[in-house]
Amino acid sequence: MVTLSLVYLGLLSLWGVRGEVAPNFNNCKEFFFREKPVSGLNITLPTPVEPNTQNLPNPEKCLSAYNAASPAYICQIYNNQYYFATLYDRARRIPLYSAYKMDMKAKPERMGSIVNYEPQLVHPELAQNQMNKSRCLREIQNYNKKETNSCPEKDKYKKYKQNYKLNWSQAVDEDYSSSQGNYTRGHLNPAGHHQQDASQATMTFTNVAPQNPTMNQVHWNQYEQKLKVLNQDCSNVYVVTGVVPGKEWLNYRVNVPSHYWNAFCCTDNN
Ligand SMILES: *[C@@H]1O[C@H](CO)[C@@H](O)[C@H](O)[C@H]1NC(C)=O
Ligand SMILES: *[C@@H]1O[C@H](CO)[C@@H](O)[C@H](O)[C@H]1NC(C)=O
Ligand SMILES: *[C@@H]1O[C@H](CO)[C@@H](O)[C@H](O)[C@H]1NC(C)=O
Numbered sequence: 121m122v123t124l125s126l127v128y129l130g131l132l133s134l135w136g137v138r139g140e141v142a143p144n145f146n147n148c149k150e151f152f153f154r155e156k157p158v159s160g161l162n163i164t165l166p167t168p169v170e171p172n173t174q175n176l177p178n179p180e181k182c183l184s185a186y187n188a189a190s191p192a193y194i195c196q197i198y199n200n201q202y203y204f205a206t207l208y209d210r211a212r213r214i215p216l217y218s219a220y221k222m223d224m225k226a227k228p229e230r231m232g233s234i235v236n237y238e239p240q241l242v243h244p245e246l247a248q249n250q251m252n253k254s255r256c257l258r259e260i261q262n263y264n265k266k267e268t269n270s271c272p273e274k275d276k277y278k279k280y281k282q283n284y285k286l287n288w289s290q291a292v293d294e295d296y297s298s299s300q301g302n303y304t305r306g307h308l309n310p311a312g313h314h315q316q317d318a319s320q321a322t323m324t325f326t327n328v329a330p331q332n333p334t335m336n337q338v339h340w341n342q343y344e345q346k347l348k349v350l351n352q353d354c355s356n357v358y359v360v361t362g363v364v365p366g367k368e369w370l371n372y373r374v375n376v377p378s379h380y381w382n383a384f385c386c387t388d389n390n
C-alpha cells in the first residue's frame with residue numbers, strides 16, 4: 121500500500137522510465153497548469169495482486185500487470201498523439217483524475233461511445249495507443265505468442281490469455297453493463313470540451329468512472345457546459361477532474377466514487 125502525496129510524486133519522478141506507463145507524467149506535462157501534476161491527494165493505493173497464480177513458473181510474464189505498481193501514469197495517446205493525462209488506480213480500476221486543456225472552439229457533440237482500452241496497462245511492453253477491444257485483444261495475443269520461452273505453460277492456462285489479461289488490467293464494458301443502468305460511464309475529461317481526434321481520445325475506459333445516471337446526464341453535464349461559458353473569453357484553460365474513491369463496487373471489480381471534483385484556471389494575463 122502506498123499513500124499518494126506530493127512527496128510520493130516527487131520521489132517517483134526520480135525513477136527510470138519503463139514503457140509508456142512511466143512512473144510520472146514527463147511525456148505529457150503540458151496538460152497540467154505550470155506543467156505540475158496534481159498534488160495534495162491523500163488516497164491510499166493498494167497494489168493489485170492477482171489472487172490465483174496457479175503455480176505458474178513465471179507469473180510476472182504469464183499474468184497481466186502482475187503486481188504492477190499502482191497508480192499508472194497514463195499519457196493518453198490516440199492515433200499516435202498525446203491528448204491528456206490520467207492517473208489510473210489499478211486496484212480500483214478507475215481514473216483518480218484526468219488533466220487536459222479545454223478547447224474553447226469545441227461544440228458540445230458526442231463522438232460515439234466509450235470503446236477504447238489501454239494495452240499498455242496489460243503489459244508495459246504493449247502498444248501505447250488506445251485501441252478498441254478487438255485490436256487490443258490481438259495485441260495481447262501477439263504478445264502471448266512471443267512469450268513462449270518466458271511462459272512455457274501458457275497453453276495450459278487458457279483463462280490467462282487475452283480476455284483475462286485485458287479485464288484484469290482495467291475496467292471493461294461488462295463491468296458497467298452489470299449494474300443494469302444503476303451506474304453509467306462518467307467521463308472525467310469530457311468529449312464536449314474537445315473536437316475531432318481530441319474528442320475521440322476521451323472515449324477510453326481509463327477516462328471514465330461509475331456515475332449515477334442523473335448526475336451524469338443532468339447535473340455534471342450542465343456543470344461541464346457551464347465551465348465553457350465561465351471561460352468563454354479565455355484562450356488557455358487548464359482543467360483537472362477527479363474522483364474520491366467510495367465504498368461501493370461494480371461487479372466486485374470497479375470502485376464507485378463517492379465524489380467527483382473539478383478544478384480549472386485561465387492563464388491569460390497571468
Ligand atoms: C491522509 O488520510 C489518512 C487516512 O485516510 C489520515 O489519517 C491522514 O491524516 C491524512 N493525511 C493528510 C495530510 O491529510
Ligand atoms: C477496431 O479498430 C480497427 C482499426 O482501428 C478497425 O479496423 C476495426 O473495424 C475496429 N473494430 C470495431 C469492432 O470497431
Ligand atoms: C474476464 O475474462 C475471463 C476469461 O475470458 C472471463 O471468464 C471473465 O468473465 C471476464 N470478466 C469480466 C468482468 O469481463
Ligand SMILES: *[C@@H]1O[C@H](CO)[C@@H](O)[C@H](O)[C@H]1NC(C)=O
Pocket residue numbers: 298299300302
Ligand atoms: C440497481 O438498484 C436497485 C435499487 O437500488 C437494486 O434493487 C438492484 O439490485 C440494482 N441492480 C444491480 C444490478 O445492481
